[in-house]
Amino acid sequence: MNQVRVSKQRAILDRRALAEAIARRVEDRGAPAGKGARDEVVEILRDGLDKGREELRRRLEDRPHAGHECVAGHAFLIDQMVRLIHDHVVEHIYPVGNRSEGERLAILAVGGYGRAEMAPHSDVDIAFLTPTRSAPWCEQVIEAMLYLLWDLGLKVGHSSRTPDDMVRMAKEDVTIRTALLEGRYVWGDQALYEEARQRFWAEVVNGTERQFVAEKLAERNARHKRMGDSRYVVEPNVKDGKGGLRDLQTLYWIGKYIHKVRSAAELVDVDLLTAQEYRSFRRAEGFMLAVRSHLHMITGRAEDRLTFDLQRQVAMRMNFVDRPGKSQIERFMQFYFLQAKRVGSLTGVFLAHIDEQFAQTRARKGLLAGFKARPRSVRGYRVFGGRIAAPGDDWFQKDPVRLVEVFQVAEMEGLEIEPATMRQADRDSRLITAEVRDDPRANALFLDLLAGRNDPETVLRWMNEAGVFGRFVPDFGKVNAQMQFDMYHHYTVDEHTIRAIGLLSRIEKGELAEDHPRSTRLIHKIASRRAAYVAVLLHDIAKGRGGDHSVLGEGVARELCPRFGLTDDETDLVAWLVRQHLLMSATAFKRDLTDPKTIEDFVAQVQSVERLRHLLILTAVDIRAVGPGTWNSWKRQLLGELYDAAHERLRLGHMRHGRKERVTAKKEAVRELLGEDAGLVDRHAADFGDPYWIAEPEDIMALNLRQFDSARHARDDLSVHCEVYPSRGATLVSVIAADHPGLFYRIAGGIHLAGANIIDARIHTTRTGWAVDNFLVQDPHGQPFHEPEQLRRIETAIGDALANRIELVPRLARRPLPHSRAKAFDVRPRVIVDNRASNRFTVIEVNARDRPALLNRLARALFDGQLVVHSAHVTAYGERAADTFYVTDLLGEKVDAADRIGAIEGALLEAASDRRQAELEEA
Structure with missing residues (x-):
């Protein structure tokens, strides 16, 4: 996106020296198209390619975070190879003294190669431009070049088109249009390239800006859905995953298409990013390019998925080390997810600005052409078009509690937050000091948001993206982007927690009654709904601290709950729930629920029906928020059986029936199920002992x-x-x-x-x-x-x-x-x-x-x-x-x-x- 100057270029590949070596070999052989000469030319080229790659590998090992330099270096290496091959073919294999107008050829790099961003094993995407379709010399040159590239083991994606073809196909296919958007002149007839470039912008781009944005966003959404629809999946795809490189590239494509910018830096000039946001853009991009380059080098192929087995190797290569409570892998992945989160924030602000720019240029027509809707005011905020906005640039500086308030109002009113206001919140989040955190008004607003009746999950995620959540609740900030290095948890701790809060809200609204019938009934019977929401927020709050997160989390709960405004009884309940949030699942899934001692021990820990209700609800949302497929009817059945047995014991103080009565009742129930075969119970009762019944x-x-x-x-x-x-x-x-x-x-x-x-x-x-x-x-x-x-x-x-x-x-x-x-x-x-x-x-x-x-x-x-x-x-x-x-x-x-x-x-x-x-x- 930004051309990076490749240092010490000749150490990567000295094109002049290789060209001279090829010329000498051809001269010695005297038959440049013959097999022997061709093999020797390929050997010279392969040796140059291998040495160049080795030099770039060494540079990345010396500077393991230098992603931009690595991908620019590989693009430079391929540029030089393409130029060498082109010159060899047109000078030695198919030389033409005076070329006709139709015997012209331009070579374009497109796609990632066109951006001059090539990971070590990326495809080489090339477009050959010819003046006319019928150009035998051009076809011969293209074919010879491709064979030489393939002989070098390069995976080449290629097309051969005239400017007319290019314009027609780009109009029809957004993928081709995107590839050409990043077209970069590499070699050949530059005038032909300039003609094609001008026609592309004039005939393809002009007037199709809205359509392109809509298609790219639809494409992005489909890609996210395919990749898990979260930037916090624990085995992310660095290229195509949510918050990955493709999302950054999408911003650049849109900015370039609309504003004709030539580099990502120019997005600042057209007011789509601030200078600080652009620096974040470059940091995230550079880190992810480095990760992708390491993946390619480790695996020896175009591998873009950061799988568990590769995470350890990349973390080591990038010099991450263990720290108390966090392994090198968890520290590396936390840094990765923080970058992905930043990409998400940038994307939201960027796209909202695009939307605004389109709105400003959209002319009103018809009967409403002269009508101008007026914004309304809610608690001093400007509300217009379903969005809430701060009324001035110093709004949060005058009263930092408003950094919490704006999100609470958005949740309560069902509003989106205007992008400039999100940008302000991000900028001013540093104003959240200990004084703000201890402010009763701020904490009351936060609790209202956390237990909101509309969509607390979405708004808390916005609050997290803006950096306000982690500053207002520093313990939550510590688990921000905190990965759990196992195959059970699908998301980072903060994402898991926010998803669990959303599930609790959906259960309360009755949206998950089919999957969670008991929890749907019980949530309306609990004495404190806000204690339920705080317990979900805090249940994993102490992960990554090097001890039992349940025990440590109980201590955090006892500090935070009074600050949030919970009563002593609510604080005790939340602290107990955090301490015991794994008790019910461990008992239900690992113990025999028909053994009376199992129920006795469980009830001895739970002690009250209120705690039991809360624990079942917390257990259900905790399991379901782990990831797709972790909640199933088998787990629901076991938890339900444990709940029913414990509830009976807590309510009556004992099991309703003794052993003999239970056996008799079971036999009677089986007789009813057997119907005509009810006699089988008596016929075989003596064969089966009481434990079976x-x-x-x-x-x-x-x-x-x-x-x-x-x-x-x-x-x-x-x-x-x-x-x-x-x-x-x-x-x-x-x-x-x-x-x-x-x-x-x-x-x-x-x-x-x-x-x-x-x-x-x-x-x-x-x-x-x-x-x-x-x-x-x-x-x-x-x-x-x-x-x-x-x-x-x-x-x-x-x-x-x-x-x-x-x-x-x-x-x-x-x-x-x-x-x-x-x-x-x-x-x-x-x-x-x-x-x-x-x-x-x-x-x-x-x-x-x-x-x-x-x-x-x-x-x-x-x-x-x-x-x-x-x-x-x-x-x-x-x-x-x-x-x-x-x-x-x-x-x-x-x-x-x-x-x-x-x-x-x-x-x-x-x-x-x-x-x-x-x-x-x-x-």
Whole structure:
């Protein structure tokens, strides 16, 4: 966009020296078009290209943030190559003494190459201009040049057009128009280039400015949607992602198209950017160009996605280092997201100014031509055309509390903020001092905004873009652009938090009743809605500080809540919610909800129905705001079951029914579900013990009894039944087989081989020695298996595994993970053995890197340790799996001997280790 002077050009490529070397070689050979001479010319060119690239690589290593210099250097290198090749072809291969008018050729660089911004492995986009279509000499030269460029291994995007073709095609296609907008003369007939350039501006651009802006913005929006529609996705695309290079380029294209600017610096001259904003523009652009160049050099290809495995390497190359509480990767990515955020701010202001400029030139016509609408005043602000504006340039300087007020008024009135006012807020945000932060009026306004009834999410995002949010709540400023280096969280901490606030607002308005029916009901029963919003704001506020963010966050909450104006009771509630915001999900997803001790322990922590309501709502929005697909019906069901059981206990002070009454009630409910087959309950009641009747839902018991009865009549040693279980968002796999040691790990292995992931398992043994095991499984995308072929594959795989027809271990080890990028993370396995979480069972939780057949290997280790698994609960958090087992020894007792617990921990750590996985893959 701004031509960067490339220093020490001859150290990159000495064109004169190479041209002389080529001329000597041609003269020696005497046959410039022959294969031998051609190969030798290519060798000279390739040697020059390789040395030039090596010099540019060395320069980037010496100055790893010098993005502009790197891309300008690569553009210079390709310019010199194109000029050398052109001169060689027209002088040695197709020389013409006196060229006719039609034997003229101009070479243009277009696209990124036209901007003189080339990452190391970018495409070489070239346009050849010829006076007429029928130009045999031109065609020969173009063909020879292309073959030489291809021989050098360059990926060339090329076109050959006359000025007439160029004008016609540019009018029809906005992509061609954009490429030509950045057309740059490289070599050849300069007069022909000038003719084409003047015709482009006169015949294509003139009068189509509005259309071009509309098309580029539509194109940008479609690209954002394709890339995740957030600039805070944790694996961003540096080129095409939101807040990336393409967004900066779009600003330049629009400015150039409308105002004919030749460089980004001239956007200041036409009042689209201030000088300070332009400096931000250049800083963000330079950093992202450097990141992109490093990506290309590391991978050896045109790689623009900053994936987890590449983030570490780029951070190291750009000299980011670890700091207390933040790894080098998190510091690098935080800096990246701050630049992306700045791009977003610049884009908003820029486009609003474009809109204003268009509005000023739009002539009024018709009956309303003489009518001029008057702005209205709201609390001293000027409101016009759906936008709120500060009445003067010193408005915020006179009263800095207005920096909060303008956003609160915008949210309450449903207004956008005028771009000049956003620019003022950004400029004056430094006026927010400790005095302003402690001002009761400012805090009341902020709380009104946070818990606004219209659209607090959007306005808080504007407030964040302007830098006001982070200055008014410095603890939030610390998590601004804070990345979480894992595959579970999709967004930065600030973006996750703002999205969660938006979800809470939508739940309150009833917009998400289908996905969150309980939360939609409960939010209107809580005593303090503002406490709910503050809890969402603060739940992750202490991330990146090097300790338990829940504990540290509780301290932040106790400082901030009184400042915001919350009462002592509200402060205690928010502090508890922040401290315990992971309690409900950990209990629901990792513990057996049919075990009374699970509910007792959970209720002992929660202590009140009000806290329980708030915790369910906070848990729901926290999970959903993690990213697309993280909230599903399975999680909703588990959280609902935990809420209902805890609510009953809190309301009554005890469980409504004792064990005997619960079993009787369950049997009666199953009889009703079975209808004509109700007799199966009495026929098989003696086979199943009380734990079975308590543990399983009524609908699954009804299915089990029909399947069990059918299998006994048919004298089948194995019965496998699969069906979609919509209420759980999973597929139910019920296996009835003669019980024997190792049954569970073999079934788990068969299910994994069929391509399914187990998310929950309950294992039962009847008094007559039959295993009745129920598994809930999903595909790698978290969806149920529902195709008949998929269900048959599960049944066949389980049968093969139990009959020893397949070798489970090596085949499971070779199965690829759905997320192979998990290898980019250091997940150390951890085993927790807890004898207090259940009255009947020892509870073992294993945290490890998710990988093929992890559950199978852990179950095998438990089998080898002579333990009986009664239930298993499987949760995945991106690259990390958390598997929980309820076990006893062979006599049905808890495992409490210290030496045996130590042996079990060792065996499970070995089964979960990366080294063990590598050994299995090699085998």
